[in-house]
Every structure is written in structure tokens, then in C-alpha cells.
Amino acid sequence: MYREYGTVLAFILLGAILLMVALWLQKLLAPSHPSKLKQSTYECGEEPEGSAWVQFNIRFYVIALIFLIFDVEVVFLFPWAVVFKDLGLLALVEMGIFLVILFVGLAYVWRKGDLDWVKLRVKFARGRYHRIAENNAKHKV
Amino acid sequence: MTITWLIEWVNDSWLGFLGLPGAFILAVIIAGLAIFGLVAVHAIVAVYVERKVAAFMQDRIGPMGQGPGLHAGKWGLLQTVADALKLLVKEDIIPAAADRKLFVLAPFILFLGAFIAFVALPFSESLVLADFNVGLFYILAVSSFGVIGLILAGWASNNKWSLYGAMRSAAQIISYEIPAAISLIAVILLVGSLNMQAITSAQSGTVWGILPNWFVFQNPFTFMAFFIYFIAGIAETNRTPFDIPEAESELVAGFHTEYSGMRWAFFFLSEYANMFIVCGVAVVVFLGGWQSPIPGLMTGRIWGLFWFMGKVVFLVLIMMWIRWTFPRLRVDQLMNVSWKVLLPLAFFNLFGAGIWSLWLD
Numbered sequence: 001m002y003r004e005y006g007t008v009l010a011f012i013l014l015g016a017i018l019l020m021v022a023l024w025l026q027k028l029l030a031p032s033h034p035s036k037l038k039q040s041t042y043e044c045g046e047e048p049e050g051s052a053w054v055q056f057n058i059r060f061y062v063i064a065l066i067f068l069i070f071d072v073e074v075v076f077l078f079p080w081a082v083v084f085k086d087l088g089l090l091a092l093v094e095m096g097i098f099l100v101i102l103f104v105g106l107a108y109v110w111r112k113g114d115l116d117w118v119k120l121r122v123k124f125a126r127g128r129y130h131r132i133a134e135n136n137a138k139h140k141v
Numbered sequence: 142m143t144i145t146w147l148i149e150w151v152n153d154s155w156l157g158f159l160g161l162p163g164a165f166i167l168a169v170i171i172a173g174l175a176i177f178g179l180v181a182v183h184a185i186v187a188v189y190v191e192r193k194v195a196a197f198m199q200d201r202i203g204p205m206g207q208g209p210g211l212h213a214g215k216w217g218l219l220q221t222v223a224d225a226l227k228l229l230v231k232e233d234i235i236p237a238a239a240d241r242k243l244f245v246l247a248p249f250i251l252f253l254g255a256f257i258a259f260v261a262l263p264f265s266e267s268l269v270l271a272d273f274n275v276g277l278f279y280i281l282a283v284s285s286f287g288v289i290g291l292i293l294a295g296w297a298s299n300n301k302w303s304l305y306g307a308m309r310s311a312a313q314i315i316s317y318e319i320p321a322a323i324s325l326i327a328v329i330l331l332v333g334s335l336n337m338q339a340i341t342s343a344q345s346g347t348v349w350g351i352l353p354n355w356f357v358f359q360n361p362f363t364f365m366a367f368f369i370y371f372i373a374g375i376a377e378t379n380r381t382p383f384d385i386p387e388a389e390s391e392l393v394a395g396f397h398t399e400y401s402g403m404r405w406a407f408f409f410l411s412e413y414a415n416m417f418i419v420c421g422v423a424v425v426v427f428l429g430g431w432q433s434p435i436p437g438l439m440t441g442r443i444w445g446l447f448w449f450m451g452k453v454v455f456l457v458l459i460m461m462w463i464r465w466t467f468p469r470l471r472v473d474q475l476m477n478v479s480w481k482v483l484l485p486l487a488f489f490n491l492f493g494a495g496i497w498s499l500w501l502d
Contacts, residue, residue: 004272004273007169010166011173011256011260011270014173015252015253018173019407022406022407023403025229025403026229026230026231026402027233029229029230030231032232039234039235040238041298041299042236042398043300044393052298052304066480067315074319074326081326081329081330081333086333089499092499099488106480106485115476115481117472117473
């Protein structure tokens with residue numbers, strides 16, 4: 001038991017050492033003439049405009065939240081699956097109830113449009129995509 | 142278990158004076174170098190094969206090694222070896238605007254996440270480095286570790302393309318992780334164990350007297366689970382048609398835009414290692430692992446290794462076939478496939494498998 005996890009620990013160290021050896025070899029063999037232009041950030045050949053560390057679209061956060069909920073549920077499912085055969089029908093029914101509750105959540109998120117990449121179905125703060133669409137309709141673009 | 146066997150072997154040889162800790166370290170180094178060799182050789186061969194497959198599918202001839210200078214062998218066989226050497230002598234550039242520490246750390250995390258997953262893969266009856274009782278769970282947990290490295294790489298580069306690529310990539314990988322895990326649970330229901338060898342052993346014999354008793358053929362629900370897992374697996378390895386994170390035409394090179402030389406090579410290496418792991422898990426869980434397709438024919442240690450590797454290579458080739466057949470999905474389509482198609486499908490599949498296993502007993 002401990003030997004298995006010891007192996008994993010040793011593999012982590014070994015993998016890190018292998019990568020370091022490769023980087024060290026590159027340091028020995030490869031030329032190194034850093035210059036300001038070479039070290040500038042790539043932006044299609046233009047001068048980079050500002051930093052990339054900006055506020056990001058909220059949709060990634062929503063997806064992370066949904067993922068978190070379902071991932072926790074998957075963690076619950078693993079031990080349940082292992083003992084499923086011993087518990088039989090009771091386990092199936094109980095997990096069924098649990099999953100139905102979660103599925104109501106998924107249906108809610110789906111209906112609210114949070115699973116859509118571009119969220120158009122919103123009640124308040126309709127967002128810029130909607131405004132663009134409305135403007136386009138108004139000015140007949 | 143191979144590590145125990147290696148320790149005994151070291152202790153019995155003239156290196157016996159090392160004692161248990163020394164023998165353990167030596168055994169791990171031997172096994173680790175073997176795995177690293179497998180990863181590197183697999184990447185080199187797979188890149189060559191991929192280029193050739195792509196070329197043949199598009200009516201070209203692919204790398205032939207006819208250029209001046211380094212001659213890349215007959216039919217370009219040494220093309221990827223030459224590429225690897227080129228990467229080794231390339232200048233290592235870290236952008237001045239990047240977060241240096243995280244930039245250096247990212248390849249380590251991504252590569253280690255893929256590297257240590259190999260520990261639990263059963264290559265044959267007796268060839269598994271660490272035979273965990275939670276083997277499958279371990280592989281899933283460890284291989285999802287790479288997302289952190291990916292996000293780090295994108296963030297640390299301080300490049301808009303990198304950040305976009307990393308965010309999309311992370312969103313994609315975490316979205317597809319759930320259908321993949323749930324489709325695997327459908328099989329665990331039937332086996333009642335997370336041990337990789339136990340899952341393999343549950344697939345010996347035949348169904349209906351003709352087909353091998355693999356989980357793809359055992360019942361309709363595990364049959365469907367295989368396809369759900371494989372599609373999600375392709376998405377998790379960021380390959381076409383799910384290669385939005387590195388969509389060349391939109392995002393330059395995605396999260397590794399700013400990386401060059403060996404650091405880039407390790408990103409590439411871990412991508413191919415991830416392919417191997419996804420296919421390896423699919424083989425163990427659905428395709429009978431190291432078992433022969435015709436029960437009783439060509440069994441044993443060496444043949445076990447042969448069958449396992451053969452099945453993995455077969456699935457890798459299918460991945461390549463898919464890559465060069467389908468166009469890339471759009472981001473919103475990608476999310477739809479995961480959350481609105483694969484996830485409900487995987488859930489109903491899980492229930493079906495549960496009812497099937499109760500009904501049969």
C-alpha cells in the first residue's frame with residue numbers, strides 16, 4: 001500500500017529531474033542571445049498593446065461552478081459504484097433520488113441559458129450582444 | 142507488481158548491499174526511465190505516423206527527407222528525431238513581460254500530470270508499476286492535474302492568445318471530464334472494483350460464444366459508455382475536432398504560443414502522453430486490457446504486453462483518423478456537445494447499466 005504511493009512520489013521527483021536534465025542540456029547546447037525585441041510578447045508582429053492580465057468573461061466562471069458541482073457528485077458516485085452490487089436496488093433508488101435533484105439543477109441552468117456560450121436569454125442587464133442585436137434591428141443594418 | 146519484482150531482483154544481484162531503500166530507488170529509476178522512454182518513443186513515432194497519415198489522407202506523400210543538410214532517412218523516417226534534436230538546440234526564450242516563475246513551473250506540472258499516470262496502467266498480467274486498489278480513480282485524478290499547468294502557462298505568458306487558449310482549454314477539459322468519468326462509472330458498477338487488474342480480469346471469456354467478453358460487447362449500456370468515453374477523451378486531449386484551444390487560425394498556438402525549445406517539447410510530449418493514457422484507460426476498461434481478442438490464443442506475459450500496446454496503438458490511429466476527417470467545432474457547439482448531449486446521455490447510460498446489472502443478477 002505505502003510502497004505504491006511511494007512509487008508515485010518517487011516518479012514525481014524523477015519526472016521533475018528528467019525535465020530539468022533536458023532543460024540543462026538545452027542550456028549547454030543552444031545559443032542564448034536575448035534581446036529586447038526577441039523577448040517582447042508576441043502579438044502578430046505588432047507592438048503588444050497593454051497587459052494580457054485583464055478581467056475575463058464571466059462565462060468561464062459559470063462553467064467552473066457547474067463543473068465543481070458535478071465533479072463533487074462524481075466523487076460521490078465512485079464509492080457508490082464500487083459497493084453497488086452488495087447494496088442492490090436500494091442503492092439504485094437512493095442514488096436515483098440524488099441524481100434527480102441534481103438534474104433539476106442542470107435543467108434550471110439549461111433553461112436559464114447559462115449553458116449557452118453566448119447568453120441571450122436574460123431578464124435584466126441584457127448584455128452587449130443583445131444591445132447590438134437591438135441596434136441592428138432599429139437601424140436596419 | 143513490477144516495482145516489488147525489481148526490488149527483489151536488485152537485492153538478489155551484486156547490488157544487494159544497497160538494502161531496501163537503495164534497491165527501491167534503483168528500481169524506481171529503472172522503471173521511470175523505461176516509462177520515459179516509452180513516452181518519448183511513442184511521441185516520436187506517433188508524430189511521424191500522424192504526419193504520414195495526414196499526408197496520405199490528403200493525397201500527399203508527407204515527410205520524405207529530401208532536403209539539404211541533415212538527411213532524414215528513407216521515407217523521412219528520421220524526420221521527428223531530427224525535429225527533436227532541433228528543439229534541443231533551439232534558443233530558450235522567456236518573454237520579458239511574462240511571470241518568470243510560473244512560466245518555468247507550468248511545463249513541469251503539465252508533464253508530471255501525464256507522466257505519473259503511467260504508474261497505474263497495467264501493461265500486462267504482471268507488468269504494472271503500482272497496482273492501486275483505486276487505480277482508475279487515481280488515473281482520472283492525476284490526469285486532470287494537467288489543467289492547472291495549462292492555465293498557469295496561459296496566464297504566465299502574459300500574452301492575449303495564450304490566455305484565451307488556456308481559458309478555453311480549461312473550460313473544455315473540465316466540461317468533458319464529467320461525461321468521461323460517468324461513463325467509466327457504468328463499468329465500475331458491473332465490476333465492483335476500481336483496481337485496473339480486477340477490471341481487466343472481469344473481461345475474460347466470451348459473450349455469445351464468438352465475441353471476447355470485453356465491456357464494449359457485454360451489454361448495450363457499456364457499449365454506449367465506450368463511445369461517450371472516447372469522444373470525451375478526444376476532447377480532453379485537445380485534439381481535432383475539439384482543438385479549439387490551439388486553433389491555429391484563431392489563436393496562433395493557444396496556451397503555448399510563447400514557449401519554445403525544450404519547454405515547448407515537453408508540452409508536446411505531455412499531449413502525446415495524454416493520448417496514450419486516454420487510449421490506455423479505454424483499452425483497460427472497455428477493450429479487455431492485455432487480454433487476447435481470441436480467448437486462449439497467444440496469452441502470457443509477453444503477449445499480454447503485445448495485446449495491450451496493440452490495442453492502444455489501434456485507438457491512437459483511430460484518433461488520428463478522426464483528426465483528419467472532421468472539421469473543428471465552434472466554441473459554443475463544443476460546450477453544447479458536452480453539457481447538453483454527452484452529460485445527459487452518460488447519466489441515462491449509468492442508470493441503464495445499474496438496472497441491467499440488477500436485472501441480470
